[in-house]
Structures are given as C-alpha cells and as structure tokens.
Amino acid sequence: MINIVLFGKPGAGKGTQAEFLKEKYNLTHLSTGDIFRFNLKNDTELGKKARVFMDNGELVPCEVTTAMLIDEVKKHPDTAGFLFDGYPRTINQAEALDKFLPTIGSSVTATIALEADDEILVARLLERGKTSGRADDQDEEKIRVRYQEYNEKTAPLIDYYKAQNKFHAVNGIGEIKDITERLTSVIDNL
Numbered sequence: 684m685i686n687i688v689l690f691g692k693p694g695a696g697k698g699t700q701a702e703f704l705k706e707k708y709n710l711t712h713l714s715t716g717d718i719f720r721f722n723l724k725n726d727t728e729l730g731k732k733a734r735v736f737m738d739n740g741e742l743v744p745c746e747v748t749t750a751m752l753i754d755e756v757k758k759h760p761d762t763a764g765f766l767f768d769g770y771p772r773t774i775n776q777a778e779a780l781d782k783f784l785p786t787i788g789s790s791v792t793a794t795i796a797l798e799a800d801d802e803i804l805v806a807r808l809l810e811r812g813k814t815s816g817r818a819d820d821q822d823e824e825k826i827r828v829r830y831q832e833y834n835e836k837t838a839p840l841i842d843y844y845k846a847q848n849k850f851h852a853v854n855g856i857g858e859i860k861d862i863t864e865r866l867t868s869v870i871d872n873l
C-alpha cells in the first residue's frame with residue numbers, strides 16, 4: 684500500500700493535482716475539504732459541527748476531523764493506497780494518522796508539498812471564489828485567517844515529516860501538467 688500526503692497552503696493546487704495522481708497510481712483520494720463541503724451541502728450532523736469553523740476559515744476541531752477521516756479510510760479496505768489531501772493539517776492529526784495506519788498494516792509513505800508564494804495563492808483563491816461558490820474563497824479576511832491557521836498549525840508538519848525522512852517538496856508554480864510531472868518524478872523515486 685502506498686500512502687501519499689499532499690501538502691500545501693490553501694490554493695496550492697492539491698485538489699487539481701490529486702485528480703491526476705489518483706488515476707495514475709490507482710489511489711483513493713480523500714480530501715477532507717471535499718468531504719466537509721459534501722456534509723455541509725447535505726446538512727448532516729457532521730456538516731452542522733463543521734460549518735462555523737469552515738465559514739470562518741478556521742480549522743475544524745481535530746476530534747471531529749480525525750474521526751471522519753478514519754471512517755473514510757475504513758470504507759476502502761481493498762485500495763492500493765490513499766492520497767490524503769487536506770489531512771493531516773496539525774501535529775495532532777499527523778500523530779493520529781501515524782497511530783491509525785499501522786492498525787491496518789500500513790503507514791505514510793511520503794509527504795509531498797506544493798510550494799508557491801502567498802501573493803500568487805491569494806490571487807488564485809479570489810479567482811476561484813468567483814466561480815466555486817465557496818464562501819471561504821470570496822473574502823480576503825477569511826483567506827487571511829486560513830493562512831494564519833496554516834502558519835501556526837500546519838507548517839510545523841514540515842519538520843515533523845522531515846524528522847521521519849518523509850518530506851519532499853516541488854515547485855507549485857507553472858503549467859498544471861509540468862507540476863504533475865514534478866510530483867510523479869518524486870513518487871516514482873520513492
């Protein structure tokens with residue numbers, strides 16, 4: 684089983700690249716953002732718990748997110764591997780994943796970060812907000828909160844995975860297909 688964590692700031696292109704990678708490597712794509720948005724749209728119990736946090740650009744509490752993620756993983760016992768997109772986003776979540784995966788005989792294979800400058804990313808998010816209907820993409824204030832959350836809570840994961848020799852980074856600026864190639868060359872060399 685190969686488990687890849689796609690890592691990057693909001694707007695870095697994780698979702699776009701995940702679409703190509705899941706096909707190429709036959710992986711199950713788990714996007715916590717997508718799962719939360721589905722639950723919001725359908726007004727489920729989970730959606731009710733997540734809504735205020737998401738609408739404000741804040742992280743949903745770890746207990747809620749981790750329980751949801753583990754449920755999703757368990758739905759795919761026969762998969763060739765997972766492509767985690769948007770999880771883990773805190774050290775607590777990374778530790779939870781490192782505890783859970785061995786219970787299904789697996790582990791994180793590698794973390795790959797898509798890197799890009801903040802100004803480019805904020806512009807991308809505002810552009811996406813014009814068509815995506817995502818409230819958190821339409822308001823600079825909310826985008827700012829998401830970057831704060833990233834810097835405080837998610838950025839420490841870089842050192843967490845470096846300490847395990849599992850951190851890789853690629854340049855997230857350029858043509859979509861060139862970025863896909865950068866990612867596949869990392870995965871093919873794992």
Ligand SMILES: Nc1ncnc2c1ncn2[C@@H]1O[C@H](COP(=O)(O)OP(=O)(O)O)[C@@H](O)[C@H]1O
Nearest residue numbers: 693694715716736737741742743748769770772
């Ligand atoms: N691992 C997570 N932990 C906590 N909250 C999360 C997590 N993943 C997604 N969320 C919630 O869903 C929102 C949107 O997620 P996502 O689409 O991945 O965002 P982005 O485009 O900012 O990377 C986040 O701002 C957060 O509220």
